[in-house]
Amino acid sequence: MKDKKFNIYEIARKANVSIATISRAINPETRAKVAPATLKKIDQLIKKYGYTPNLAAKHLSGNVTKTIGVVFPYLPGIFYSNYYNHILAAVSDYLFDTHYQFKMLLLKVAGDTWDKYDFKVGERVDGLLITHWFKFFSKKSILENMKIPCVVLNDVDRKIKTQFVGVDHYLGGQIAANHIYSLGHRRIAMLSGPDWSMDNQQRMKGFIAFLNKKGLRIKPDLIVKADYLEHMAYSKVETLLKIDPKITAIFACNDQMAFGAMSRLKELGIASPKDISVIGFDDEMDAAKFTPPLTTMHVPIYDIATRGTEILINHLQSKDAKKSLRGIEILPVRLVERKSTVKINS
């Protein structure tokens, strides 16, 4: 076989045209500028010699890489998490039919911030899809001053000038509250996530606000922190029960905590939903498989990631590809009613 390297010059020489013509022929946007006969000749040669353009050269001259970076926190087990699986799936699905590829950009969480990684990733991606931005970007200015377009997934911060795609967690909280309230529950406990989580804040606030509007006040004691952790929720259930043995519903700010709580309730001989209804938040894949299947707020991570990718790619293909992106897009949260919540006394 011929191991000789074929570059644009070789092909040009064989086709007896200039490299500019070859360049035009191999790029869809400029192909029309080449005469059909020339095109045909070139195509044949390209095929014959198996020529493929050198992407590095393209990148260098064109200043684009046709690659986007997907920024994940580097956490143990991250690739086993449904949340990130959804994002990966969405990005892959969207990109599959485009000419774009993606690179995983894993950033250490502990103490490190974006600054350090600027070198590592700064240059060779055309845009960034970012998860958990607040863990990396110590100062919001870093995010605002990124030299390439960024889209932040599943977070919204109206004070920061960048593109967000997310969900209205506050509204989600309200919907959850409405559901529980409508079923007749009045003695309600809450399992909350960690303080630093904006989502958690919003979910709680929405939930409480709705009940307040109905004239219902949740006893502060009945709001217990379990840091979004299954095992922590598991162990906090009894605290809750000690404070008020007559609660009839628990709102867990995420599904993991709902799972933990329900497992413990089962062990304590308390039937769920019969004795205590439980509602979660996120709609993880396991939610439907749980016994009983968990009623929860569906957060469309997959859709969020899809839309985020779409926004980014569209932008990259526009004339403003180099400029930063800005905007907020809110996708709907919805209640998924399954078996873990029922009418009171039913």
Add this chain to the structure above:
Amino acid sequence: MKDKKFNIYEIARKANVSIATISRAINPETRAKVAPATLKKIDQLIKKYGYTPNLAAKHLSGNVTKTIGVVFPYLPGIFYSNYYNHILAAVSDYLFDTHYQFKMLLLKVAGDTWDKYDFKVGERVDGLLITHWFKFFSKKSILENMKIPCVVLNDVDRKIKTQFVGVDHYLGGQIAANHIYSLGHRRIAMLSGPDWSMDNQQRMKGFIAFLNKKGLRIKPDLIVKADYLEHMAYSKVETLLKIDPKITAIFACNDQMAFGAMSRLKELGIASPKDISVIGFDDEMDAAKFTPPLTTMHVPIYDIATRGTEILINHLQSKDAKKSLRGIEILPVRLVERKSTVKINS
């Protein structure tokens, strides 16, 4: 702020040295060739102006990308699969401390073969980590003639000249058989995977061979195909029971089928392991969580991927980086004894 672009020329001018010196200073391998004083001056300037080398240019001139491609089949749900999660995790973990990044290369399975994607990925990765190669490489010659080093994960084909990292499924089958036989089981049924799967072939052969050596013959009727699918195994259990109601053990060629079989047994009121022991293969994450926890053969996917990545990266950092890789590395399979298998009549 200065939006001016800093390239190696700018820094060279400011440092009052030539670009060659800058180049040496920014590359670890050549840094020692630069005088300490010069180095200091350069480093300060780099820091001051936030200079980062243009990777595309590096790639073009150095003909390396410091990026490896990870080839996955593009299947729905692939990112939710434990198998691929393990691979992703292993690759990420290994690469995290290196200067390498990875790109996901998703290839359509149906009908398509590698040839078509040559252009898409052929150039801009230094090496490839390949899963399920037999789905993409219609002819083995394609794999052998790749222009960049490749490592095939979890498959071994001694006839093909490339690098494989995998497991001895035949041996695994034997170990499983030994376990079941040692527990006193003699009436044994098998749930097999699809015919095209090499793994399945090997697992079965190993299992059967061991029993044969012990003078035990499995009735061909008791070997039922369930294509590695949980639901299929679920529905095939009764067939098995009809053929021989007195079987005391089932060897499922993968965990999924074991799960399906056990679910059905439970429904039929047949206690497992008490009445029928079940052993699987793979040791998926759910195996430990199942009720009862599944005894199974552990296939170290994570380790396989780690080792594969290691082999590839080491090779890329050697002088032979451009040459193709060849070899076979076998990692151990081991029995993980949990609760789904017990001594007969215990």
Add this chain to the structure above:
DNA sequence: TCATAATATGTAACCCCTTACATATGAAGT
């Protein structure tokens, strides 16, 4: 003291494309 070697740095070619601008050719308009 001078030839020789070791060290530090510079020069320039090369990697392979894209694209603004220039040129050549032929068609259309008057």
Add this chain to the structure above:
DNA sequence: ACTTCATATGTAAGGGGTTACATATTATGA
């Protein structure tokens, strides 16, 4: 027949690094 335009193609200047080779400087040894 001549200017004017549209179309097809070519020329050459980047884009930002790496590195073989050349050169300048200093240290080493007899």
